[in-house]
Amino acid sequence: MDYLERAKEIVEILPTIAHSHKKKVVEKVSKGECHILGILCIHNGELVAGEIARITSVSTARVAAVIKSLEEKGYVNRVPVEGDRRKTKVKITDKGRAVSEDLVQEAIAKTSSFLEYLGPEDAENFIRIIHRMKGYF
Numbered sequence: 001m002d003y004l005e006r007a008k009e010i011v012e013i014l015p016t017i018a019h020s021h022k023k024k025v026v027e028k029v030s031k032g033e034c035h036i037l038g039i040l041c042i043h044n045g046e047l048v049a050g051e052i053a054r055i056t057s058v059s060t061a062r063v064a065a066v067i068k069s070l071e072e073k074g075y076v077n078r079v080p081v082e083g084d085r086r087k088t089k090v091k092i093t094d095k096g097r098a099v100s101e102d103l104v105q106e107a108i109a110k111t112s113s114f115l116e117y118l119g120p121e122d123a124e125n126f127i128r129i130i131h132r133m134k135g136y137f
Helices: 003-018 031-042 049-056 060-072 094-118 120-136
Strands: 046-048 076-081 084-092
Touching (some): 031 076, 046 049, 060 076
């Protein structure tokens, strides 16, 4: 097998798959906003802004811009960290949690539909391969 040629094929196909359907809920939020809302949910609804930058491997300036946008939409609040004025804690609001939950439900529905499209054998193989990928990355 020519792994480089197959890798090139995957790199060309994946972006077309990712953008092949219009997301209903995501129209409310950008990809970066979705990502940060998801991270906040995983981390009990709050994190220091610098930690979000570290987790996402995105610059603190970019994270600050996304957080500002989320705050303007009412999805998060920023509060100073006690004892360290240089740091800001980002807390998800009820509105932000609701949007995040909508995104999760939409993703589950789309993934379920995709797995059904694959059929039982290919769906099981796909899940097996995803688990192997997780171990690699």
